[in-house]
Each structure stands twice: as structure tokens, then as C-alpha cells.
Amino acid sequence: MSFDVERVRRDFPILSQKIRGKDLVFLDSGASAQKPRAVIDAMVRCMEERYANVHRGAYFLSEAATEAYEAARLATARFLNAPDPRGIVFAKNSTEAINLVAHSWGRHMLRPGQAVLFSELEHHANIVPWHLLKEDKGVELRVVRVTDSGEIDLEDLAAKLEDGKVGLVAIAHMSNVLGTVAPAERIARMAHAAGAKVLFDGSQAAVHRRVDLQALDADFYVFTGHKLYGPTGIGVLAAKLEHLERMPPFLGGGDMISSVTLERSEWAPPPAKFEAGTPPIVEAVGLHAAIDYVTAIGMEAIEAHERHLVDRAMRRLTDIEGVTLLGRAQDRGGVFAMATDYAHAHDLATLLDRAGIAVRAGRHCAEPLHTRFGVEGGTVRASFGLYTTEAEVDYLAEALTKAREFFA
């Protein structure tokens, strides 16, 4: 199927809106993406026609809802080419999925003296849980450096893996600031060769690339529904079943036990063991619709479209006087963080907003990375979705040029 961005745009009701009389140029999909009609309709239909609690009632609606919820799990497993759908755990978002791993796997499988390794370009969601684990368990934290071009420094990674003490390598598959796509298969091989498990934060990558968990051989992979054109309130932990079987539960409650007396509980097998309480049922249906939506367009077609946008942005955004792009990774997706010599990020974002352009200003939950690149005040970040057009990239470039005149 050929990719027709104008047709894609018509699938997203919000994009036809005017903001202060101007066309909406939504360049903040990296923070959260807009939703296609298919997702909205699927969630409404679930609530109008097929809603009840799951795994609980022996009646038509509950069975239908349970089926829809489990179908979302199967679709997610297929989307990631996961080896086993029982390895798909639904969580609230990426943040909760990483915390689940830190809490259940980290606290029980890591021994004092072992280390967790992450990189300088991580989102806080893949830093803070490890800080908490360190305080709790006394594990060591190691930070792999990022090169000036914004790539994971693989030599540094090799050096930090060498003594065999690293128990877990936790790396963003794609940076939410630099757009860098990490060489995940290579990192996984390096980690495994050094006796470490590997977690990828796929919050950004899963939106822009086809993810193949079997090829990656990832122990843990997380992503979040709302960036994949799905709803908020649902995220995914995809883990090897062997890990989930050995991990104790994260939260306790209903639906995650096989039997309970007043004294003790027996855990249900995974994934139920990690899904305590009523799960995000409507959200799972929405995520399923989002996965079907991007799959029907094709992840390869989405990636190709984005490659055009990235090429365009690299040409148009790099020759604006006073604007500096952070990172020049070879393999990158549609995320561009910019610092300017003429305006603070917030002033610039306010200006762009008046031109109808929605961008994020600040440090994008990646403060250490901004420190690493010497931009303490923050950057303006433009991030693309599958509905982003080349004309929008050009319009952003034009606005950045005019903004310079405004502040001069």
C-alpha cells in the first residue's frame, strides 16, 4: 500500500482544527501522539456494546470483554514478534513497566555487587527507577557515555561490561531528544556475552520502526500506548517468559492470584501475576486498534515516510542561523531538539505556538542529556508522527527564521 499522508491526516479528527485561526501544526508527537478515528471508535464501541469487567463474569458481556482484552495481548505480541503472548504484560505506561522490572526483577534477581547500566541519553523513566533500586539494594549504577554525535559509545559500553558485574543493561531503543536509534541487536549481543540481561525502552522506537523481539533477543522491552496513536493509561512490558516466571508480583490484589486464604496467596502464572486489579480494558481495546491501524499502513511505509521528513528536516533546520541541532546520529528518527542563540526555549515555544506550531520546550525529562550537551536552559523539540508533512517541516524552518528577526 502506498503511503498517502493526506489520506492519513484525514484519519485524525484533531488535525482539522484551527488553533487561534491557524492550521494546527502538531510537532509534539514524541510527547504524546494524536489519535486516529479507528482508535476513538473502537473505544467507544467497546463501551457502548461490549463492556464489562474481564476474567470475572460467566455471562456474555464479560466473556466478550475478556476476549477483546486477550485479543489485544495477542495483537501486541504479533506487533513485537514476541516469542510468547504470555510474556506480554499490560501496565499503565512505559514508566510503570520499567518500575515493574526494577521492582520485581531488580530487587529479587540482582545481587549486591552487581550493576545496572544505562546511558546518558535516557529519559528519566529509565534512570529514576534504577536510582530507587540502588538505594534499596545497594547495586552499583554505571552510565555509558554518549558521543558528540549523540550515539551510544559502544567502546565505553564494552569497557563497562568487561568485568562481568553488570546484571542489566537498560537503554533507550530511540532517544526522545536526539532521535538516535540505538544499535539494539548489537547492544543485546554485547550485554548477553557479558552475562547481563537487557531492557530496551521502546517508548519512541516502537512508534517509528518495526520491532522484532525475537531478532533482538531482548529480555525486557517496554513501550507506551499513547505515543503509538493509542490511548493513555496503557503501556506494555514484553518479557521473556522465563524471567516473568521467576519474578515475584509487583502489586498485589485481585486477578493476580490462583488461590488466597487469609494467611497466604498463590500467584497466578504470568502475565496475570503482574496485572493486579481491574486492568485497562477499554485502553487495551484502543491499543489493539492503534496496532491494527499502523500495521495496516505498514511500519515500513511509516518508516520510509519518516525518513523523507528527517532528510528534509536535516536540510532545512541545519542552515538556519543561530539554531543548533542536538545530535547528528547516523541512524535517527523524527525527533529534533534545538537550541538557539537568540531565544530561550520557552520564549521560542510561545512564539511558535502563535504560528500554530505545537512543540515542546524544556529538557524533555532528560536533564542529564541536556547537561551533557551543555544546554542547561533546555531546548525546543519538534517530533514527528506519521501524519507530519514536509510542508510542516518547511513551515517550522520558516518560523524559526522569522523568530530570529523577532528577537533581534
Place this chain on the structure above:
Amino acid sequence: MFDDLRDLYQEVILDHGRKPRNFRRLEDADRSARGDNPMCGDRLELFLKLAPDGRIADAAFQGRGCAISTASASLLTETVKGKTAAEAHALSDSFRELAMTGTCPHCQAALEEEMERLQPLSGVHEFPSRVKCATLAWHTLNAALDGAKEASSE
């Protein structure tokens, strides 16, 4: 493309944003406090030198932030000089009302001249996400006057 933004970014604000007044550390400050806006990463430190009668003899600040927060801090240091703590608190209250609503009907007549100088920042009330940029320095002023070390505009 940006013409209607001249209300927010008036020349006075751009000027104070680019060339903040009293932008220095007061080594012999009697009071100081840090202001922090963790959402945007704006950070400043405000210094006050008090005269024997308790009036603010000198005010200065350092830090980094957007044009709005820098201009606001710069204008603050100019307008609080000579004020008693009570007058400075009253000015701070009035300014925050101005920033949030665009007007200050209850402002004290005695502060009219100062409020006139701060008027260019009133445009910020139309930008809810930017109000805290304008008020950061004033929260920090309150903290310094009250002997607290830190203020946050969260």
C-alpha cells in the same frame, strides 16, 4: 507571523531580558533566596541588602531563564529598592495579581508608580503556561524577605 505577540514581548521586556539590570551577586547580602522552576529549568538567586532602618538598600540577582522571567527579576530589583519589607510584600502581591489577571484593581495607590513600571509584564496573563515565569522572581522575593532559602513557582 508573530505580530500579536508584541503585547507579550514588549520592547521593555526584550531589553531587560537581554540586558538584565542588577545582574550580579551581592557579596554582603543580608538576605538571599533561590527560586526554582523545575518544569522549565529556570533558576535564579536573589540578593537583598538591608539598610539599618530595614528598608531594601540594594537588590540584585543571578541565574538563567527565559526573557519573561529574566525581565521580571530585573524589573523587580529596580522597583523594590527603598521599600520596607511590608511594602515589598505588598508590591509582590500586586504584581502577582497583575500577572495572573492583567489588572490590579486593589493595588495600593502608593505603589502606582512601581506598578506602572511593571505594566509591560501584564500581557503574560493571556499565556497561562508562562505566568509562572513572570512570578518566579517575586516568589523568591517573598522567600528572601521571610528568611526562607528556596522558593518554587510550581
